[in-house]
Amino acid sequence: MQENALKNKQVKLLVDDTLLILIMATLACCGLIYEYLLSHYSARILGSVETVIYAIIGIMIVSMGLGAFAAKKVKDAFQGFVVLELVVAFIGCSATLFIASVIGFSQTLPQVIADTYQIPNDVLVKGDFLATLNWMSIKLPYLFAFVLGFLIGMEIPLIARIRETIYGHHLAHNAGTIYGADYIGAGVGAAIWVLFMLNIEISQAAALTASLNLIAGFIFLVRFRVYLRHKVRLLIGHGFLALLVVLMFVFGGHWQKQMQNMLYLDKVVYQTQTPYQNLVFTERLLGGGYDPIYNFYINGRLQFSSLDEHIYHEFLVHPAMQASARHDKVLIVGGGDGLALREVQKWKPSAVTLIDLDSQLVELFKNPEQFLPPHLSHKVEDLTQDSFNQPGVNVINDDAFIAIDNLLATKQTFDTIIVDLPDPSHPDLNKLYSVNFYYRLQHLLSGDGVIVVQSTSPFHAQSAFISIAKTLQQAGYNTEQYHQNVPSFGEWGWTIASKRGSAPSQRLAAFKEIEVPTKWLTLPLLQGAFMFNKDFYIDKDKIKINYLGSNTLYQYHQKAWEIETEFSN
Numbered sequence: 101m102q103e104n105a106l107k108n109k110q111v112k113l114l115v116d117d118t119l120l121i122l123i124m125a126t127l128a129c130c131g132l133i134y135e136y137l138l139s140h141y142s143a144r145i146l147g148s149v150e151t152v153i154y155a156i157i158g159i160m161i162v163s164m165g166l167g168a169f170a171a172k173k174v175k176d177a178f179q180g181f182v183v184l185e186l187v188v189a190f191i192g193c194s195a196t197l198f199i200a201s202v203i204g205f206s207q208t209l210p211q212v213i214a215d216t217y218q219i220p221n222d223v224l225v226k227g228d229f230l231a232t233l234n235w236m237s238i239k240l241p242y243l244f245a246f247v248l249g250f251l252i253g254m255e256i257p258l259i260a261r262i263r264e265t266i267y268g269h270h271l272a273h274n275a276g277t278i279y280g281a282d283y284i285g286a287g288v289g290a291a292i293w294v295l296f297m298l299n300i301e302i303s304q305a306a307a308l309t310a311s312l313n314l315i316a317g318f319i320f321l322v323r324f325r326v327y328l329r330h331k332v333r334l335l336i337g338h339g340f341l342a343l344l345v346v347l348m349f350v351f352g353g354h355w356q357k358q359m360q361n362m363l364y365l366d367k368v369v370y371q372t373q374t375p376y377q378n379l380v381f382t383e384r385l386l387g388g389g390y391d392p393i394y395n396f397y398i399n400g401r402l403q404f405s406s407l408d409e410h411i412y413h414e415f416l417v418h419p420a421m422q423a424s425a426r427h428d429k430v431l432i433v434g435g436g437d438g439l440a441l442r443e444v445q446k447w448k449p450s451a452v453t454l455i456d457l458d459s460q461l462v463e464l465f466k467n468p469e470q471f472l473p474p475h476l477s478h479k480v481e482d483l484t485q486d487s488f489n490q491p492g493v494n495v496i497n498d499d500a501f502i503a504i505d506n507l508l509a510t511k512q513t514f515d516t517i518i519v520d521l522p523d524p525s526h527p528d529l530n531k532l533y534s535v536n537f538y539y540r541l542q543h544l545l546s547g548d549g550v551i552v553v554q555s556t557s558p559f560h561a562q563s564a565f566i567s568i569a570k571t572l573q574q575a576g577y578n579t580e581q582y583h584q585n586v587p588s589f590g591e592w593g594w595t596i597a598s599k600r601g602s603a604p605s606q607r608l609a610a611f612k613e614i615e616v617p618t619k620w621l622t623l624p625l626l627q628g629a630f631m632f633n634k635d636f637y638i639d640k641d642k643i644k645i646n647y648l649g650s651n652t653l654y655q656y657h658q659k660a661w662e663i664e665t666e667f668s669n
Contacts, residue, residue, distance in 0.1 A: 116266050119323055121281045123316045124259050127185075128285030129292065130316075131252040133309045134192050135160050136293045138248065141196045141302050142241035151658070152241070159242055160249030167253025174254070177261040178327040184258065185317030186337050188251050193310035193341075193348050195244045196302055197355055203237045256282060262324075298375055303352030307345050314341055366395060370472055374460040381476055394479055395588070396437065398461075398522065405588035406483060409439055412586045414621040415629070416554060417443035417518060418614055419582070419596055423607040425548035426515040429453075431507075433500050433532070433541075435520035436461040441487040444518065446616040451492045453507070453514070459497040462488065466495075500532055504540050514544055517551040523657055524556075524564070530654040533568060534646050538575035545599050550607075551577065552596045558583050558632070559591035561660035563643050567653050569595045571646045578603050582629035605630050 139156035174180035260274050271277075297305040318338050325331055366382035373379075377398050384393040394406040404412065417440055421427055427447040432440055436456035444452055456462050464471050466488035468480040488495065496503050500521070519541075524530045531537060533553075545551055553572065558565040558581070565581070573579040577597035586592045596604045605627070613623050646653035 113267065116323065117263065119319070120259060120263055120266075121277065123320060124256070124278055125281040125285030125288070126312055126316045127252075127255050128282040129289035130188075130192070130309050130312050131164075131255075132286040132289035133293050133297065133305070134248055134252070136290075137192075137297070137302065137305055137309065138195060138241065138245055142199070142245075156241065156245045159245040160252075163246045163249030164253030167250040168257050170250070171254040171257035174258065176329075177258045177265065178324055179329060181255075181258045181262065182317050182321050182328065182334055184251060184254055185313050185320070186334075186341060188248070189310040189313035189317070189341055190344070191244065191248055191251070192313065193306050193345055195248065196306055197348070197352060199240050199244065202240055205237075265327075301353040301373065303355070304349050307349035307352060310348075311342075311345050314338060314345060366393075369394075369476055372460075372464075372471070374458050376458045377461070379461060379464065381472070383476070392479075394476065401522070401525075402588060403522075404437065404439060406479065408587050409483070410619045411584065411621075412589070412592065413439045413443050414618050415582070415584050415586075415592075415626075416440055416520060416552060416594060418616065418618065418621055419594075419604065419608065419626055420516050420518060420550045420552035421447050421616075422611060422614060423550045423596070423598070423604040424516040424546075426546070429512075429514045431455070431514040431517045431544060433504075433517070433519045433521060435518070436465065438462075438465045438484040438487040440518055440520045441493065442483075442485045444516075445485075445487055445490055449492065449515075451494065453494045453496065453512075455496045455498065455500045455503045457497065457499055462495055462497065501537065504537070504544070507544055508540060512544060513546050513549075515546050515549045517541055517545055517549070519551065519553040521554065523561075524653045525657055527651055527654055530646065530651055531648055533571065533653050534648040534650075535571055535574050536648040538572050538577070542576055542599060547600050548598075550596060550598050550604055552594055555581065555593045555595045556657065557589065557591055558593040558636070561657055562636070563639075564653055564656040564660055565593050566637065566640055566643045567646055567656055570640070570643060571653070572597050574645045580605055580630060581632075582626070583632070584625075584629050 135157050138160075139153040142156055143152040171180075256278055260278055263274055263278070264271055293305075297308070321328065321331070321334055321338070328334065366384040368380055369383045370381040371379065378400070380397040380400075382395045382397070384395070386392065391406075396403045396405075421430075421444065428450045430444050430447075430449045430452045432444065432452065432454040434456060435441060435454060436458055441452060441454060454462075465480060465484055468477040468484075471477075472480060487493070496506075498506075519532075521532055522529060524533050538551075541551060551572075553568060555565050555568040569579050569581050572595055577599065578601075579595060579597040580603055581593060581595050583591060583593040598604055598607070601607075608623070608626065611623060614621055614626075643656075644650075644652045
């Protein structure tokens, strides 16, 4: 009898301990997903992707350490653990929605006040309390990262105490066992995030992760109920939270989009999330018989406006095409919206190769009728002129850094290369503005060909703008720069370069007019665009070249726009 009782006790201890280890691994899985989820979402709404992601993860790691110290203040480890999982599940589930709501409110409140008191838009109130509210709203993700990390950090010490209470004595390898489960669970969480959760809405990812916390807490509650007080209240708490998780999973995406839509000045008429970026179309109704204005945003940054995109794309494409000796084969790096491609096709090229990482973005502009509401689809078709579906267009959906190597391997050459990439606001983009990248592009460019690179704003990001030209020059090009005001962007600039022979501006001087029809661009306007204000290049020698891995251009760009943001606030 005593042997059977002892054996049963050992089996019970083994079952309980196995359950605790599995719960710990599950919680570690959730903890890592919360880190990725919060940093990924915060980077999407705040921009400055790399900085935000590292900051969020760093804050969570530090706060987890503080939480581990604070766990010793919890007198009842069993009761504290169940309550802790309820709180973690609640915050993890609702954090992104709360952040979106507060940021959206802080962005729209000035307009509400202006409309209420009939204040003109050019004197929209943004100072004092509103400036403080805006500052606090953009710091909110970091606050949630700290709180969530602090709570997650309490889990391991509490589980360690619970294990020793169940065994009735000190466990020599308690920490090693728990940390082993923690590390393995975190690895599983990373795999789940990459393979599954990146492909669903952020609110659904948060709800599913919170449900794991909830299930782990409920199983613990049932299994170790003899150690717990207020069991009915805890069960009711689990029931209410389970309802919240379901609501968040079903409706959270819609609620979150509604809150995010408040960040845009105009009505959001389409929004989707690809594996790489958040895409948004907005509509501004002008009335009076005027066509609506449609703006397109990627990760909250304006990419083009239907009002003036032709200015940007004509200045991007036609100077390089006009200065090139031939126009048979053209390479476009970026330009997934098909608008640069539309301008290139005016020159009747025999083949155009376009490289863009995001296949869903390209598909959106290639077949808008399959994705967009009819009125927006018709507008996009009118803008792109069905450019993707014209003969000779070859789209490569790959990282441009890799795709260029594949083109080099097949010994291809192009008469003109157009680089229409987003600003270097992320280290992954920074490499596409490096000497290494431009040098490899040079091997794809015909000897009498021309390359052009969109080069951010020479007014707002002067050092970054000049650095791009110096980087191209270091790669062996004959380099010049030009600029033009694009109302939606402000002052914008491009860098143009030839591989051999005379400079692009000298080549353009030989023509009397642009050889294809344009809406805005004229040859005299273009010739004047090569002129800059007095002392614009006075500090050119101090500005560094962007080598691969240096992040020089990324840092110039970040510093410039941070200063601009502080000034505007």
